[in-house]
Amino acid sequence: MQNVILTEQSNPDTAGIDLMSSYQIAQAINREDKKVAMAVETQLKPIGEAIEAIAQSFSNGGRLAYFGAGTSGRLGVLDASECWPTFGVEHGMVCGFIAGGDKALRYSVEAAEDSEKAAWDDIDAFKPNPGDVIVAISASGNPNYTLAALQKAKENQCVAIALTCNPEAKFKTFADIFICVPVGAEALTGSSRMKAGTAQKMVLNMLSTGAMIRIGKTYKNYMIDVRLKNEKLIDRGSRIVAEICKINPEEAACYIKKSGKSVKKACVMAVKKCSRKKAEELLANAGGILRKVIG
Numbered sequence: 001m002q003n004v005i006l007t008e009q010s011n012p013d014t015a016g017i018d019l020m021s022s023y024q025i026a027q028a029i030n031r032e033d034k035k036v037a038m039a040v041e042t043q044l045k046p047i048g049e050a051i052e053a054i055a056q057s058f059s060n061g062g063r064l065a066y067f068g069a070g071t072s073g074r075l076g077v078l079d080a081s082e083c084w085p086t087f088g089v090e091h092g093m094v095c096g097f098i099a100g101g102d103k104a105l106r107y108s109v110e111a112a113e114d115s116e117k118a119a120w121d122d123i124d125a126f127k128p129n130p131g132d133v134i135v136a137i138s139a140s141g142n143p144n145y146t147l148a149a150l151q152k153a154k155e156n157q158c159v160a161i162a163l164t165c166n167p168e169a170k171f172k173t174f175a176d177i178f179i180c181v182p183v184g185a186e187a188l189t190g191s192s193r194m195k196a197g198t199a200q201k202m203v204l205n206m207l208s209t210g211a212m213i214r215i216g217k218t219y220k221n222y223m224i225d226v227r228l229k230n231e232k233l234i235d236r237g238s239r240i241v242a243e244i245c246k247i248n249p250e251e252a253a254c255y256i257k258k259s260g261k262s263v264k265k266a267c268v269m270a271v272k273k274c275s276r277k278k279a280e281e282l283l284a285n286a287g288g289i290l291r292k293v294i295g
Helices: 022-041 042-059 072-085 110-114 115-127 144-155 168-172 197-214 231-245 250-256 265-270 277-285 290-295
Strands: 064-068 092-097 133-137 158-163 175-182
Touching: 022 042, 022 072, 022 197, 042 064, 042 133, 042 158, 042 175, 042 197, 064 072, 064 115, 064 144, 064 197, 072 092, 072 133, 072 197, 092 115, 110 144, 110 197, 115 144, 133 197, 144 168, 158 168, 158 197, 231 250, 231 265, 250 265, 265 277, 265 290, 277 290
Parallel strands: 064 092, 064 133, 133 158, 158 175
Antiparallel strands: none
16 A cells, blocks of 8 residues: 555544534644644754845845745745735745746645646746746645755756645755655645645745845844835834834834935935935945944
């Protein structure tokens, strides 16, 4: 009998879950979820290596692309889509591709994960350059879509990163950095949208956020390149400027307005008592890193 891969094994701790009350079901799933953060902790070394590789790529004008199927693909697209508003990066710097295309974001396109051609087409759409980073995401690490994506990454001299929950993942062969989060069997056998999905979301948060921190997209723990596109974000931006520059919120709001709704420029204008044009010049000379301008 063929060995059952880890992500498809049955969990003895939830074997009687169909006999439980609603509260007991919640307890059982919660007990399993508590294991996820500890599993992620075992992979901090390769996660750190991946953060550094992505940051170095960004610093050299490179890009990051996620490739995945099903839940994994949706999580990659989610992480990529949130980099633009959170860190003010240009569209295309962080990309997400899912087997089956945009339709698979809302509907199940299960057969798409078996297609190498779908990965080749998506890689062609990404137009990888040497030094870009490609992250393949898969609970099992076995779908042809993710295998082909990492293989193409290597052929194009990209940094190939594999994120999985299966130590025997096939795409490990092509990975420069292998991140395997050992979450164990799911509460529902094979339902990798659960612990595996939670683990992948946590790691993707670390990869993108860590890399953005490394290239100066934050000051302390403030999102200084956040795009101020609605009232909530404008208010947040004003509070960030007020706290960093030690000024009152009303004054900070004025600087936000004068800066063209840029937290980073507003901070320089407030601290240096300069014009927007001078703030832009100072930031350009500092490579966009606020600490180099205001200390």
